[in-house]
Amino acid sequence: QVQLVESGGGVVQPGTSLRLSCAASGFTFGSKGMHWVRQAPGKGLEWVAVISYNGVNKYYRDSVKGRFTISRDNTKNTLFLQMNSLKTEDTAVYYCVKDPSTLIRFFDYWGQGTLVTVSS
C-alpha cells in the first residue's frame, strides 16, 4: 500500500532554514508527480509546490517562490522541501502528497504531515 512519511519538522526562528523529507513506498515513485501541501493551525489547505516525475518541472505558490525549493531523489524514493528565510506565516503542518499522474492531476495519497513552527 502507498505510504508517505514526512520528517524534518520542528520549531525554528524567523529567517532560518529547514529541510523536510518524505519517504515514499508502495508505488513507483519515479513515475509520479509529487506535491507539498500545508495547513496552518485551524486553517484550510494551501498548496505549496509540485515537482514532475523526473524532477524537471517545478511550480510554487507565489508566497514561497524564491524561498522554498522542491526536489526529489528517485534512487531513494524521497521527496524534499528546502525552506529558507522562514516567516511566521509559514507555520503549518506540511503534507507530502502523491499525484496519480506524472505531474499534475489531483492529490490521491497524503502523508500524515510534519509540523513546522516558526517563532521567535
Place this chain on the structure above:
Amino acid sequence: SYVLTQPPSVSVAPGQTATITCGGSNIGTKGVHWYQQRPGQAPVVVVHDDNDRPSGIPERLSGSKSGNTATLTISRVEAGDEADYYCQVWDTSSDHAVFGGGTKLTVL
C-alpha cells in the same frame, strides 16, 4: 489569482442529504476534486475529475457541476460524514493548485 468559494458550514440531520457548493469563474473548464478531512487526520480524496469516486468511497458521495458551481452531494448522511470538505482545481493560467476555503459539515 483564481478563487474558489465554499460556504463555511453546512448542517444536516442524519439520513438527510447534504449539499456543499464550490463556486469559481469558468469552473466548467476545470477538473474539480473534493477532499474530506476528519478532525486530526490527513485529507482523503472522495471525488476527482468532477464526479469520479476512488475505490472505497461510498456511492452516497457524488460530484456534479453546473455553470460556475461545482457541488458535492452526500446522501443518507451518517455521523461519520462529519468533517471538513475542500474543493480543488488546477489553475492553468498561474500553474497553481487552488483550494476552496473549506466547508465544515455538522451532522445534527
